[in-house]
Amino acid sequence: MARATEKPTSAKRDHLVDTALELFTEGGYHAVGIDTVLARAGVAKMTLYNHFASKEDLIVAALDRMAGQSALGLEKALAAAGDDPKAKLMAMFDSMETWFRSKEFRGCIYIKAAGEYPKKKDKPHQAALAFKQARLELLRELCRKMGVKDADTLAWQIAMQMEGAIVVAFMHARPEAAQDAKAAAATLIAAARRT
Amino acid sequence: MARATEKPTSAKRDHLVDTALELFTEGGYHAVGIDTVLARAGVAKMTLYNHFASKEDLIVAALDRMAGQSALGLEKALAAAGDDPKAKLMAMFDSMETWFRSKEFRGCIYIKAAGEYPKKKDKPHQAALAFKQARLELLRELCRKMGVKDADTLAWQIAMQMEGAIVVAFMHARPEAAQDAKAAAATLIAAARRT
DNA sequence: GCTGTTATAGACAGACCTGTCTACTACAGG
DNA sequence: CCTGTAGTAGACAGGTCTGTCTATAACAGC
Numbered sequence A, B: 001m002a003r004a005t006e007k008p009t010s011a012k013r014d015h016l017v018d019t020a021l022e023l024f025t026e027g028g029y030h031a032v033g034i035d036t037v038l039a040r041a042g043v044a045k046m047t048l049y050n051h052f053a054s055k056e057d058l059i060v061a062a063l064d065r066m067a068g069q070s071a072l073g074l075e076k077a078l079a080a081a082g083d084d085p086k087a088k089l090m091a092m093f094d095s096m097e098t099w100f101r102s103k104e105f106r107g108c109i110y111i112k113a114a115g116e117y118p119k120k121k122d123k124p125h126q127a128a129l130a131f132k133q134a135r136l137e138l139l140r141e142l143c144r145k146m147g148v149k150d151a152d153t154l155a156w157q158i159a160m161q162m163e164g165a166i167v168v169a170f171m172h173a174r175p176e177a178a179q180d181a182k183a184a185a186a187t188l189i190a191a192a193r194r195t
Numbered sequence C: 001g002c003t004g005t006t007a008t009a010g011a012c013a014g015a016c017c018t019g020t021c022t023a024c025t026a027c028a029g030g
Numbered sequence D: 001c002c003t004g005t006a007g008t009a010g011a012c013a014g015g016t017c018t019g020t021c022t023a024t025a026a027c028a029g030c
Helices: A011-027 A034-041 A045-051 A055-080 A085-101 A109-116 A123-145 A151-171 A177-194 B011-027 B034-041 B045-051 B055-080 B085-101 B109-116 B123-145 B151-171 B177-194
Strands: none
Touching: A011 A034, A011 A045, A011 A055, A011 A109, A034 A045, A034 A055, A055 A085, A055 A109, A055 A123, A085 A123, A085 A151, A085 A177, A109 A123, A109 A151, A109 B109, A109 B151, A123 A151, A123 B151, A151 A177, A151 B109, A151 B123, A151 B151, A151 B177, A177 B151, A177 B177, B011 B034, B011 B045, B011 B055, B011 B109, B034 B045, B034 B055, B055 B085, B055 B109, B055 B123, B085 B123, B085 B151, B085 B177, B109 B123, B109 B151, B123 B151, B151 B177
């Protein structure tokens, strides 16, 4: 049983993934070497390769961890926003703003992952896409609940506004982007309802 | 005069920059090595280092070249759209769609550059930001010409819709994003005019 | 024809990369 | 006590990376 590329959880493994997420977020995936992660985590190289088959697998684990954390945070924010689907959507933009204003904000790790691993078959690319698809599904559902005519299109438009807000907030160092995007989303929703 | 890090143009230099742009766009900045670019361009290493001080400088030159090409293409598209500022904006989304549908489309090289060189002091990061700022200025001007009340906010919102469209078109392989974004922009403009 | 410029090929240094391997330690459960 | 598991340090292989250097060729303008 010593040959199982994908071992179950463990404290060391967890810490490794956390450290990897932190460093890759700060410095990028190719730019940060495995040795850097190991040194920061205080973990031996063989421990890494007992838990993961390759660096790419570690990256995927880091992306998945972030996905879990995000989903959890979002769930809370949505629950706190009550039952109205539009209120939930607006709350999403407020969550984004606090994220933009946090000092660890460094843009979207999924967009970056897709950028650094541009081929569809690359594992980090797939993991990034999976996250974005899940988010889109959530948007679609909320739009459907609002009962607008073309919920699908509206969902894409709001998704684009969100992606754009992240890009703008990161590149222009402009956290206010969240509020502008929120207002835009409200306008789009109102227009979709009027149809 | 043999010590001038920044030499003027030359056929070799041009070809080098073109090749670099091509390869970095396809594979990413860290993932593609200088030797790969040199081999593809059929140029000696010393020729590169006679024209550029470092790989980062070559990247900046590639980003600038793309900026020039984009500006040229955009200028044509805007001129063809007539005098109406809204028509010009709409034309921008149409241009985006043909870009999205081109087989070389690989997302935005500036977003990727900012992602791979996350520190503000990194030269590629600065070059990428400069491009985005120029684009934003163009949007601002068009919005002002439309005479809406809050032209600045509208410009940011349209900019976000555009960035989002690029991200979505790339990650989800969805060129239709351009039309959804165009419709969203039209809605935002109409709402801003109603104010 | 001579001179200065531009480019060439290719070796090279020195760093860094991922991934493997070995030999050793710590420790928990039966 | 003994055995299996998880982890450790560190050496190592084999590549790849950027950037430098040398010696040589092609060719322009005077």
